[in-house]
Amino acid sequence: MKRLALLLFLAFPLLADAPEATIKYRSIVMKAMGAHMNAMSMVVKKQVSDRSRLPIDAEAMRNLSGGLPALFAKGTGPDVARTAAKPDVWQRWPELQAAAAKLERETLRLSQLAHGKDARAFDAQFEAVNAACTECHQQFRQQN
Numbered sequence: 001m002k003r004l005a006l007l008l009f010l011a012f013p014l015l016a017d018a019p020e021a022t023i024k025y026r027s028i029v030m031k032a033m034g035a036h037m038n039a040m041s042m043v044v045k046k047q048v049s050d051r052s053r054l055p056i057d058a059e060a061m062r063n064l065s066g067g068l069p070a071l072f073a074k075g076t077g078p079d080v081a082r083t084a085a086k087p088d089v090w091q092r093w094p095e096l097q098a099a100a101a102k103l104e105r106e107t108l109r110l111s112q113l114a115h116g117k118d119a120r121a122f123d124a125q126f127e128a129v130n131a132a133c134t135e136c137h138q139q140f141r142q143q144n
């Protein structure tokens, strides 16, 4: 029995994590991005006047948005576990990758503008980042 287990272990060294764990993990990463976006949005909406933390949030967004497709391992869709990710994620994988790449580009630009003096340009770019989130959600995330 032990030998069999060892054999299986050797045969499948890259056995995937539990789907629920991957789903929880991507939910945490998404919520982290949501927290940084919510913080910046209070500044962009001028509810908070201190703009000094914008570079911190923008840099965090740039880092967090890297490599998002890795959060969507095969076998972590709604056919397997509770998730708001649509089957489209895996059926239209190149589009998922494109949507993730777009967010990466927009957050890179945001982090560059965060170090500049042009508040208007930053605020406009913040909307572009927001749109990149929405675009992906409309295609790949189950509403409610």
Ligand code: HEC
Binding pocket: 023, 026, 027, 028, 030, 031, 033, 034, 037, 068, 083, 084, 085, 086, 089, 096, 097, 099, 100, 103, 129, 130, 132, 133, 134, 136, 137, 140, 141, 142
């Ligand atoms: C490449 C596609 C994609 C991009 C880009 C994307 N998301 Fe998501 N997001 C998803 C998918 C798919 C889900 C559903 C995941 C699940 O339920 O397993 C999701 C879920 C979420 C959730 C809900 C998490 C939960 O479990 O309650 C939040 C919050 C969120 N995203 C925030 C953001 C923000 C903010 C951005 C932009 C900065 C963003 N997302 C960009 C695909 C994306």
